[in-house]
Amino acid sequence: MKLFKGANGEVLELIYPADEAVEVVVNGQPAAELKAGSTDAATEKHVPAVKAVDGKLEVQVGEIAHPMLDNHYITNIWVEYPDGTVEKKTLKPGEAPNAEFDITDVNGKVTVYEYCNLHGLWKKEIEL
Numbered sequence: 001m002k003l004f005k006g007a008n009g010e011v012l013e014l015i016y017p018a019d020e021a022v023e024v025v026v027n028g029q030p031a032a033e034l035k036a037g038s039t040d041a042a043t044e045k046h047v048p049a050v051k052a053v054d055g056k057l058e059v060q061v062g063e064i065a066h067p068m069l070d071n072h073y074i075t076n077i078w079v080e081y082p083d084g085t086v087e088k089k090t091l092k093p094g095e096a097p098n099a100e101f102d103i104t105d106v107n108g109k110v111t112v113y114e115y116c117n118l119h120g121l122w123k124k125e126i127e128l
């Protein structure tokens, strides 16, 4: 999965990206590929805290729960599985910055991404 940000703040998902670089254009303007952890912000509130418990992947953003205010919140949590499939939870201000995903029969590298509307993309990898 790759994520891009358009000139007007749109966030776009690209599932099953090609190996070579792609150019994403929104309304005639190039969108920038988001790079996890590239913003100067508190890692303990942004890097997803991930735990595998009884066939469930429990995710909290982050080790210290991220604020979920109207003007500063986690918009989405994505899980990318070893076969390239992706699941997502969309969040709203006021909700807990948490998600739970079914990982029954999942083996291999799983990447959890989250997007903060002010501090961008962050990720955590876990081997199942």
Ligand SMILES: [Fe+2]
Pocket (backbone or CB within 6 Å): 041, 046, 066, 072, 073, 116, 117, 118, 119
């Ligand atoms: Fe943030």
